[in-house]
Amino acid sequence: MKKHNFSAGPCILPQEVLKQAADAVVNFNGLNLSLIEISHRSKEFIEVMENARSLVKELLNLPEGYSVLFLQGGASLEFLMSAYNLMKVDGKAAYLDTGAWSTKALKEAKLLGDVDVIASSKETTYNYIPKNYSIPTDIDYLHFTSNNTIYGTQFKEFPKTDSLLVCDMSSDIFSRELDFTQFDLVYAGAQKNMGPAGTTLVIVKDEILGKSGRDIPSMLDYQKHLNADSMFNTPPVFPVYVSMLTLQWLKDLGGVKAIEKLNEEKAALLYAEIDRNPLFKGFAAKEDRSLMNVTFNLTDEATGEVFDKIWNAAGISGIKGHRSVGGYRASIYNAMPIESIQVLVDAMQQFEKEI
């Protein structure tokens, strides 16, 4: 039976990418060797890494002076690395608190300097994106999370500051066209729109590095990774390769502009049903609704068992909401086809008939 995988991450990847990845595990590029048993210093793997880095630059239209890294440790290690590289000794940073991931990020920064939480939507379980906050001018950087998977909220406009702007873009990078010149540092765990878990994309404006006045441990130092062309140590070969394949898939499909249009259609279809169907209510404030993670609750919790039976029977998986929000979360990342969203909408309509 066909599965419709709405997991929040690790999540759906394009079927053709999965097939190519499986082939490479047995015989990579006709070498009669597996991708995962060749040296990372071989010309074949260096080509993979360089291709992946170039595809990021091309797809995001990165200007000169920005570099791309594929690291390890997930966004969780970037919470620490971003602060280590940018927070000056006795420095200060501003954080926008829009959910669990922002909270984790600022916790790590506190080990290295002062953290000013300039806005938070915690009191309403992060169901909206704060606006009209004021940004201090005496900060080393401002950090925010562009999309909040758990709550289904997304920044539509970005903070403006003369200080450095740092963005955790783990769950919506490559989903919409953005002007990257406004960012100084962007990081993203691969396991949403880019590939499998196990690698982290980092985009950094070269000129911001080397100014913190700190002795940075080697593995936490962006400059050391840049100097080594993202191979300071053995990279996570398979996750980088699958990311490269997924980026190539996105390019072939027409790039970020094309996928943004599809993502808007997909989200519109599902949000329309949530707003129409009296058995459901959306969780996130309408103006802040995410195009990637659609969160919704039952108007009557007692009906849950009936709905769960219906979507289960339809082959849907991964739509249970996070425990802090309850209800449902449909993650509809780049690789999710609109046909699967229609299956979910059909299940919601069948539920309305049955109840």
Add this chain to the structure above:
Amino acid sequence: MKKHNFSAGPCILPQEVLKQAADAVVNFNGLNLSLIEISHRSKEFIEVMENARSLVKELLNLPEGYSVLFLQGGASLEFLMSAYNLMKVDGKAAYLDTGAWSTKALKEAKLLGDVDVIASSKETTYNYIPKNYSIPTDIDYLHFTSNNTIYGTQFKEFPKTDSLLVCDMSSDIFSRELDFTQFDLVYAGAQKNMGPAGTTLVIVKDEILGKSGRDIPSMLDYQKHLNADSMFNTPPVFPVYVSMLTLQWLKDLGGVKAIEKLNEEKAALLYAEIDRNPLFKGFAAKEDRSLMNVTFNLTDEATGEVFDKIWNAAGISGIKGHRSVGGYRASIYNAMPIESIQVLVDAMQQFEKEI
């Protein structure tokens, strides 16, 4: 043409493991979902992680009170983490310098405290393992590298200390039976005897943690990873899965005792040819020769072109020596069949006839 892959790491893995891994990338456990697109919090993946952790305990015969983690960042991040967790504030650690990896390890420790290099074989390009050094008693821990891939040296006996003993076992773990009660912390990048690049095995004696007096960043804190059963953040799903398959392969084959016997036979075959064939000389001191990485040079460098043509024609790959040692390095990890070593020995003998 069949390839004989002598790469130093990433390196050869069992053929059946590669096939199972490829299958799981398309359809994992008959779920009609890929291993790399399901949630790491699903019962199916939790089972993979728990199985991998148990196999490590079983295969290494770990006593009660030791825990197993699968992390990210490679041994390079462990250089930092081991020091962060064990070096006390204003503390001191002793390091045995047996090569490039030891040197990198102690460099990171220096950021956190005093480092006493109690022995080094640097002056002879690390071609032997230092002995008869004295170990200070006022240290937080002693760190050493059990096998030195670049130089082909290996500790046959381990340092004895009343302080904590820390071992980077990246390139020979699971290759020989050892009494793990002598170690307090062991770490190993997966990409030699365990799996693909992208995960790091950590074995830690629980009682040593929490005593450094430091505020440890979350991702660098072994205790936080232990509290979360090695899922503090999204783990590198594919590398952990392939490691689990490789550990299961090793168990089916008879475990570490059985592979140790095979490893001894394989190494004996190759070292015998190096010692017999007048065109070659071994690099490492005989008593310290590694069972994993066999380093050797030509007695006459000018003959290299002839030999290179012969082994290339035999389908051998990955035996060029590291630039600091020159010559050749045949890495003969657990998954290397003795038949491939015979192919190399045949090539060495054909070379003797042709020259």
